Amino acid sequence: MAKCPYIGQIKLIQMETPLIDLESLRPLFAPKTIAIVGASSKPGKIGAAPLSFLQRGGFSGEIYPITRSSTEVAGLKAYSSIADVDGPIDMAIFAVPAPEIPGAFAECAAKGVRSAVMFTSGFAEVGEGGAQQQRQLVEAARSAKLRLLGPNCLGIANYAEGVFASFSPFFSGASRRSGNMALVSQSGAFGGYAAMAAQDQGIAFSYWMTTGNEADVDLADGLAFLAQDPQTRVILAYMEGCRNGPKLCRALEMCRSARKPVVMLKVGRTEIGAAAASSHTASLAGADNIYGAIFAQYDVYRADSIDEWFDVGRAAALGRFPRSNRIALVTASGGVGVFMADEAVSKGLDVEALGEAAQSEIRSLISFAGTRNPIDVTGQATADISLFEKSINAVAASDQYASFVGFHAGVGRSPAAGGRLQAAWANLLSHHPDCVVAVSGASSAELDRSYEQAGCLAFRDPGRAVRAVAALNRFRDSFDRRTARPPANAARQTLPPGVLSETRSLQALKEAGIPVVRHRIVQSAEEAVSAAREFGYPVVLKIVSPDILHKSDIGGVALALGDNAQVDRAFHQIADNARSAAPDARIDGCLVAPMLFGGVETILGVQRDPVFGPMVMFGLGGIFVDVFQDVSFRAAPFDEAEARRMIEETKAATILRGVRGAPPADIAALVRALARLSEFAAAHSDQISSIDINPFVVQAEGKGGCALDAVIVGLSEQPHDRAV
């Protein structure tokens, strides 16, 4: 509950193994026997809350209160020590102050308790002393094969089995109804608030979990467990940061393969937002980009607002995903129809025109109806509801659409008309069970509920209805995607630490399957001329030295050399410039390469992220990166389909397709280069700190592309964070 334990500490914390052991998590999510260490029957005591929640929640397993101050708590036999309990214990809830934790925890470990929920604060979140104690707990937990949730968390709830292992006051008055949406939050305070806000909206959870300090069990464990949980259809996640990127990625992949949408609320979008919560500004600056890339890569839906988070969650909990992007908008207001069409189009939906036959049918019912799509049934249909029903039927019978959003204005709330409208939509679903229906307009909580019981989504705001349906389309697209693994036959190279020279860098990339410009390293003007004649004029000459990074600045580059004499002169000039600017530099020679014209200059890069490992960057050169931040990232490795999505995320894609009369560029060649680069980066993630290919020139379609310049920086020491 105290300070966010993630913000700003990411670089300080070593990664752990990414292995997710689902079996070991079961006693935490579905315990049959629960001990409460520090149990109490005094209302207001932290140890009283979970006991009362478990009893009221209908938990049918054994509860063992552990306390020295009584032999009976809330009608149950109490034990002075966990060692006194007969039989196995799946979960121990710790509701004692920090100083009592080590002793009690050791008893648990000795007893063979399989999981622990620890509310207690005063660990890593308060400084190094607490962090030290927390590490000791983790060690003890690991050696006892006990999974630890917390410390400094608000616990976990399994609604179907009445497990309310929490002290959040929310659960004292909460509904116990179980649903098929799960919530995993790193923040306890937010988790409690979200549970309350969800209940206000009539949302029921399968599981609710807060992970606190994540000493052992973390958000990724929660996601992975819920991915295989049959009750859970969608997971709402709240996240502040992540310490083990590969583990998170693995969990997200498990969710995607299980067709379980993850709807994410990730805070710290802005640098100042992150800084505001932390004094460790620098360590997080820009990192939110990387989270955004991971979410894109694993098809996590990142909500911009809490409303959207719930809306999309509620939509996905229906378990229906439209088979296509084609959406019909049926509206009681022409203007709202346009508003919905705006939303639909900007979210990538296809507001396809209704077929002519169906349009005539509706026009024959309602003279001035808008029939193209949106279908505006006008005031005539709100006055005579049978026209509204018939219009819905006509649109459905066209069989063109996979989803339908209705806007009923105020009609839906009138008892007679509202019921008939609902029946019309329910009838549509019964004939088209693979379709999605969302209705909007003035409503009431009961009306919303009855729509949802009929399998429809109900919203007040028509825009929110359209956005939720758009999210379902995105999930459908994502379910069949798989994350690439580095190819088994990826040739392993041995790369030195530190900055590699341009030729060495180009060589390594070429071996990795990335096209590079033809080039030769020469030691004399004669060799330079001979290489130039072989390549054909014009050529470029560049100094090659591991000690000279900014070649142009010292006069180490000559461009557009048109004949033998120019090459000869340039070679001597460059050699002179290098000698006088950097007399001690090791010179490998001069690089000769053909000078290329035309094409689109792009930048391909790799940057080792401390959390997620090698991240591949793509963007256009120059101010496009600086001013427009028109770049995209992905974690390596990825396949060509993912490379294409990565390009499509940027405006560069428009430029590559050809603007202002330029021919389309060879996007396929760029896609291949990005995928190969990602495989190379993944296969050498223990050796590479960064790669900068600038520019990678993409020629016209069919003409390929190649790296003109590249710098690889090798890792100076073995990474501590390598986990895969």
Next chain:
Amino acid sequence: MAKCPYIGQIKLIQMETPLIDLESLRPLFAPKTIAIVGASSKPGKIGAAPLSFLQRGGFSGEIYPITRSSTEVAGLKAYSSIADVDGPIDMAIFAVPAPEIPGAFAECAAKGVRSAVMFTSGFAEVGEGGAQQQRQLVEAARSAKLRLLGPNCLGIANYAEGVFASFSPFFSGASRRSGNMALVSQSGAFGGYAAMAAQDQGIAFSYWMTTGNEADVDLADGLAFLAQDPQTRVILAYMEGCRNGPKLCRALEMCRSARKPVVMLKVGRTEIGAAAASSHTASLAGADNIYGAIFAQYDVYRADSIDEWFDVGRAAALGRFPRSNRIALVTASGGVGVFMADEAVSKGLDVEALGEAAQSEIRSLISFAGTRNPIDVTGQATADISLFEKSINAVAASDQYASFVGFHAGVGRSPAAGGRLQAAWANLLSHHPDCVVAVSGASSAELDRSYEQAGCLAFRDPGRAVRAVAALNRFRDSFDRRTARPPANAARQTLPPGVLSETRSLQALKEAGIPVVRHRIVQSAEEAVSAAREFGYPVVLKIVSPDILHKSDIGGVALALGDNAQVDRAFHQIADNARSAAPDARIDGCLVAPMLFGGVETILGVQRDPVFGPMVMFGLGGIFVDVFQDVSFRAAPFDEAEARRMIEETKAATILRGVRGAPPADIAALVRALARLSEFAAAHSDQISSIDINPFVVQAEGKGGCALDAVIVGLSEQPHDRAV
């Protein structure tokens, strides 16, 4: 209620006078005597609704039912004709079918009725026949000085005076409580829905108005009247399109001067959205940009969603506007604090760090509090509410902030703690009456209401709370802005119709005060050389002909000419090229100008919009416009402050401030040029169709800037739409 009468028809309809006659609108907004033409006491009849609403709404003036079928309606004496009524009539409500309208309307005109509300449909929205009838109505209304609302509208309501001149079923069960938010909607169906949705949120209106076909009274009239209405603090507007741009602008300016925020929901954002509702796609394509520019220029807040529309309206209805952008975020959850900081920063608020003294004070209360800002009071303060209160007090006492957003998680809803929190915020407001407080978290309708009674804003979603406060800051910034008028001394030039040559265009712009490149038009190679020597080398040469638009394509341009011989050769070459490519072209000569290097190439343009008149465009050259759509627009004329806002709206501003080592550009010179261009365009709006200055090169700071090339296209005929 039927089809949107705006979409796609903009170019087809002539503009009317933009004069806004407030006095003539008073009988419509605040009638003392109302006749109902077609009155009925039969429930379900359109003529029964307004009568029953007026009676139940407590309207204290005279009501005259007009009907031939009875001598008494709902307890009131009925008249068979409006001519039979004694005394003046402020408003006539028409609830009769279209065929009966002309006769009844003529009687009203003869009687001297001052306003009419016409629900009847079947006019301009159904085609040319209806449009013709509508024009006749308008003529009759104009000559009788009768203001007409509708036809095809849902009417108007004045809550304070019980005027419910509508047939929307909503008013049968609606609350009559009057508030200080007004709603003006072009769509009746949307207006009815919005009234219902507002009531569900506890929002009360001063006025509610739907404008339907806008034969006479339009949205702009509504805005203008409400601008000077003392009860109304904020106006929610719903808009599909506008036929009289200058009138709308004038109304918006009246709202701004009266410090009445306008919150706008404008549909038709996307081309496909607009197309979906209309077959007249082309006429609207891109027009939404222009509306966006007008909204920016007049500080209209354009809401992206219906939720935001209400949120911002509700916030502005408080009537408090924070004196600065500095915001304090006080939160029961660290993570939500970060989330709020993200929102605040991205909306331009200043999440300034709390002073050291106040930080220490809070730390002394709550050991692990986040004290910088957001102020995270942690679980300690949710358990001991006095700590929450003291933290609020400490933050307020710092006197640093003009607005405060609190996030209470679930605490606010607990009866004891909730009441104390509310008292703490109310106490803050009593000591800092010029501040704004918004709270968020789990709540209830009653709790929200009691917060609003205490002068605080209450939201569930913390992000929405922050966005609403950010909107108040934008309004505060806007209140003191004024729209520029063209300077009285603007020199009027006489411009020919059609395409002006480059020299003529440059000349006109120079006279208007826009710097243009030095240039001379020459007729011979000798003159060319002499001009070049005077300017200094290098120079450029271009053919000048009204008949040759694409000079480069025919070899009519020579760049970077370095000496006399090159100029001589180029002159002859260009003349030959022109002769062979366009033997019949009229040739004015050749233009000689110095060749400029460096600087930032921008495009300044003017395009005559059929609704809003001359619109000035600014953007960077090349693909920035095509791919990034990085342009901004404003209606001419505007002042230098507005020109600066216009530049700041684009990413070009970042480039002009200097990126990648480039020096900052002379933005002040660019600002002057834009303002002069806007004055020139406004002063010649009856003569100019378009202006394209491409490029306008902005040199380094202090070095100015100038137009290198320009084309003015004069209007071929007098515009029909000129209205100012």
